Amino acid sequence: MSLNSSAFPPGHVLPAQPAAHGIGKRLVVVMGVCGSGKTTIAEGLHNELGWPWLDADTLHDADNIAKMRDGIPLTDTDRTAWLERCHAWLRSCAENRTGGILACSALKRAYRNKLCAQGLHVQFIYLHADENTLNARLNTRTGHFMPPSQLPNQLDTLEPPHPDEAAWSLQTLHQPAETIAQIMGLLKASKN
Template sequence: MNKAPMIVVMGVCGCGKSEIGRRLAAALDTGFVEGDDFHPPHNVALMEAGTPLTDADRQLWLETLRDQLAAAAADGRGLVLSCSALKRRYRDLLREGAAATVFVHLHGSRALIEARMQARQGHFMPLGLIDSQFADLQPPAADERAIAGDITLPPDELVRHILQQLAALS
């Protein structure tokens, strides 16, 4: 991996994007951006009400995250960003900010993710939106720079796996 890695930790709600993203950024000694912090209030209100976001709802949010990646790349800084990035077109938009971005797709069973969401407190994403997340998910294709991360692994082991895979991409 180059000195300034650009990484998006992606996946459905409850898969551990924030936790793994923070741990990965620490291991790489680089910055971390929590994508959820950039949702406009309208999007948060929709999700809190159990209404899935549309592509139009996500557009400004994704553009803002793309700009975060672009700013880090322009400054020569690495960045780990947590973002669901469920659809190929969302990932394509994010890549506009930094073409060499690697996507780390955290994946697991619906049952495991549901259990995690039920245990989670203080997050705006309700359990009722899990089905819409899985319906929207388009796992990264073979032509995308992507790594798969199995969320059944303990977090430290998962981060080690991701770091090994990142090294192999160099």
């Protein structure tokens, strides 16, 4: 089934754009635990490339958001429908040939496999930092439903990508612009 852009939050699925910076359109998932910089980096890549982007947190249902807000870790079952919605958005981008950038925790290999279901080719960008840096970011973040107390659970749940997964691992201790420039270089150097 083909999904159109009306199935997702407004402003996140755009008309097809010409290739930016000589980089062919593809599907990118910016992943990592809370505080790793996923949303900032995904939006920065969108600004550079013009591809649609989406913060996967906007696809959580009200029950999941309430649980996280209350400091209750999500289970695999809680995440199932959310991952299906994330996959549907990526599939829509692939079908519309727009490219797409998804900011999504994708903490477990099984979750990443669900995002790549039905033969989707996804480049994962795994952002990570030390726990002190992550805590400092979370304690100064405003307007997000995920409390900093959830970081230990996310770190316990995290399965960093294995060498056989299509993933680049980047430490995000620098300014976001530096991380975005590094990713742009990797995208240019990699096969389109």
